[in-house]
């Protein structure tokens with residue numbers, strides 16, 4: 522494991538340990554959210570909805586090239602966002618890390634709404650890299666997002682045209698504000714160390730001016746995308762915040778470069794319950810590995826995650 526993994530996020534191990542056996546049972550999840558489905562083909566209803574206008578796409582591509590990120594308008598319908606939120610709230614109330622909500626179809630069906638943007642940015646047949654995480658930032662002073670970092674898992678993923686071949690997508694399920702932990706971004710063109718970061722994943726961000734930090738308040742149902750090297754973080758929440766900040770994230774890559782990771786998923790494709798569980802376990806293992814390693818229950822949890830990752 523590299524230094525990258527130390528950055529990541531904490532999990533309540535003791536609670537998780539007692540819950541793990543339930544996680545293997547699809548009926549448990551279906552009963553937990555009776556209005557949501559878990560089918561073998563969550564992309565089945567996949568259709569090219571809401572094609573984005575060319576001028577809009579050109580703007581996104583330009584900002585991505587110059588500043589390393591872009592954000593869309595609100596693309597996901599309210600009913601879909603509400604279903605996602607119920608799934609996440611119920612999974613969390615049951616004591617699981619919110620990332621387990623990704624067993625439900627709705628999070629994959631939502632690709633219908635992003636498809637034209639991802640295709641415009643990454644080209645046809647782009648792939649999902651299932652580095653999953655669901656963020657649930659509580660409305661208190663302890664709540665905070667993921668600390669300042671570059672995603673920096675893969676080097677040299679900027680093409681000759683300046684466009685990324687891999688993007689992170691981060692989708693808001695509630696509105697993100699400075700009070701409940703929105704994203705903060707150092708635009709690539711304000712970061713003196715950005716060019717080095719593309720080649721050297723360990724490059725820090727220590728030379729920028731504070732006034733160049735940009736807050737990204739974001740409405741629910743919006744897609745934010747950034748490249749692997751732009752410096753960013755989820756800020757600290759406040760007890761005065763009215764609503765938790767909830768979002769989910771993963772990566773996509775172009776189809777015409779070799780897979781950047783060990784798991785890369787076609788869209789649409791079969792993605793049954795077992796596979797989804799294995800990908801959720803992979804995300805938890807990958808991004809919480811250090812936490813688990815330090816806890817007393819670590820070996821049981823890691824064994825569970827590894828068993829499912831192998832399926």
Ligand SMILES: O=C(O)CCC(=O)C(=O)O
Nearest residue numbers: 656666667689691755770
């Ligand atoms: O939501 C957050 O706090 C951080 C998200 C992030 O850094 C990412 O998805 O790359």
Ligand SMILES: [Fe+2]
Nearest residue numbers: 670671672753
């Ligand atoms: Fe990140």
